[in-house]
Amino acid sequence: MAEGLVLSDLTESWFASLLLNLLCYSTVFIPGYFLIKYFKNSNYVDQAGPSVVSRLVMSCVYGHGYDHLPTSDSSSSKTPSAPQDQALGSSFLQLCFCFIGLQVSYLTWGVLQEKIMTKEYHNAEGNIGHFRDSQFLVFVNRILAFILAAGYLLVRRQPRHTAPIYKYSYSSFSNIMSSWCQYEALKYVTFPTQVLAKASKIIPTMMMGKIVRSKKYEYYEYLTAILISIGMTMFLLGSTEAKGTTSSTTTISGVILLVGYMGFDAFTSNWQGELFSKHKMSSVQMMCGVNLFSCLLTSTSLIQQAGFGPSLAFMFTYPTFFWDILILSVCSATGQLFIYYTISVFGPVVFIIIMTIRQGLAILLSxxxxxxxxxxxxxxxxxxxxxxxxxxxxxxxxxxxxxxxRQSAGGDVGKI
Incomplete structure (x- = not known):
């Protein structure tokens, strides 16, 4: 009987929604695939001449050469580990600014994410409603992030863009799928469980790095991955809510969605790393390109499924929901900017420590x-x-x- 309920749940809720979303995305990917194949096989750019359309096709399909290009964004070429040319007091204030900005952005985002997907909304007329469309939340987050990134690119000079624009679509697809799985999983697992699963995404990230980039890892990385797996298992076994029967507890659906989230997210980071290493774009250019395709895919799917109407109607019926998604989107977009700024000023190690603290605080707050x-x-x-x-x-x-x-010692020996 229980197995039948689980199967029915998979068929009638997130699984059917997933298949429908993928079908809608295919209406963008399939024509795009054949267009790119046509332009590459027909030498369209050489035959069309220097027109606006041919330049657009060149940017989307071929990209531009990038040898010996100057860069103006430090995050695209190197990430200094500390601002050595600044006074200690100024550096401390910057660190506090980054720490507070990241904590406020993502802790608020996490609290609102759980509220939107798991709690009831009430209005003055006494109506009660649950919001269920995860894809609409992904769309709202991505469109605001795209606007912020595009605005930044308009006012701040960037390195010459060299990557074929269509290549952003791969990480964009995996990014919206990971976000969709993340929102959907909250219907079946608790937020602390999801946060611990995010902390465990190091494991699928390492696996995807082996597959996508043939990357090698140190022994301590394998050891910590094993420790994380053991800790996650202990948490799942020790979560007293997992023994209940409510829809928010850990179920087969929740586990599948969390695995999907970690897998898609692992591909996103590795594919973006590959683009960074090959095409040397700035982080804001990456943010703009990925969110551009995310807006295109999610809006196309929402239009085809008539998803905008019910979500907007829910927004007008429950005004509190409007403010929740507005603050959620602002926190998501500004959080991305804080990420890039923190890494560019203090380096990735400081950033990882700050975000690790954030995950612990998120569990405590929840x-x-x-x-x-x-x-x-x-x-x-x-x-x-x-x-x-x-x-x-x-x-x-x-x-x-x-x-x-060792490198420094080797250089000194060479000088002698």
Whole structure:
């Protein structure tokens, strides 16, 4: 009987919605594939001459050469580990600014994300409603992020863009799918469970790095990945809510969606890393390109499924929902800008530490605000996960310092 209910749940809710979304996305990808294939096989650009259309086709399909191009965005070429040319007091204020900005943006985003997808909305007339369209939330987040990135590109000079624009569509698709799985998973798993799953995405990221980029990893990376897996398992076994029967508890659907989220997110980061290494674009150019295709795909799907109407009607029926998604989108977009700024000023190690602290605070806030009980075994699992994350950051930092010392020593020997 229970298995029948799970199968019915998969068929009638998120699984059917997933298939419908993929069908709608195919109406963009299939024509785009044949157009790109036509332009590449027909040498259209050589025959068309220097027209506006041919330049557009060149940018979308072929890209431009990028050898010896000057760059004006430090985040596109290197990420200094610390602002060495600034006073200590100024550096401390910048660090506080980045820390507070990231914490406020993403902690607020996490609280609102859980509220929107799991809680009831009420209005003055006494109506009660649940919002269910995850794709509309993805669209609202992405369109605001695209507007911010495009506005930044208009006022700030960037490196010459060299990548074929269509290549952003791959990471854009995986990005919206990971976000969709993330929102849908909240219907079946608690927010603390989802946060711990995000912390565990190191494992599929490493696997995807092996597949996509043939990347090699150090021994400590495998060790911390194992510790994270053990900690996540302990948390799931020790979560007292997982023993309940409500729709928010961990189910087969929730596990599948979390695995989907981690897999798509792992591909996104590795594909973007590949684009960065090959085409040297700035991080804001990447943000703009990815969000452009995300807006195109989600809006096309929402139009074909008539999804805008019900979501907008829900927004006008429950005014609180409007303010929730507005603040959610603002936090998502500004959070991305804080990410790029933090990495460019302080480097990736400081950024990872800040975001690791944010994940721990997010679990604490969710348990306090929404009352998620966790047993002692679950607490030990959380502690083990974050200990492994900090160990990973420390080992990465120490390895980088040792490599720099060896290179420096080798250079000194060469001079002698």
């Amino acid at each position: 348990c306090l605000i929404y009352g998620h009980p966790v047993s002692m075994l679950g607490v030990i699992g959380i502690f083990l996960v974050f200990t492994a994350l900090f160990l990973r950051v420390y080992c990465s930092y120490r390895l980088r310092v040792l490599q720099q010392r």
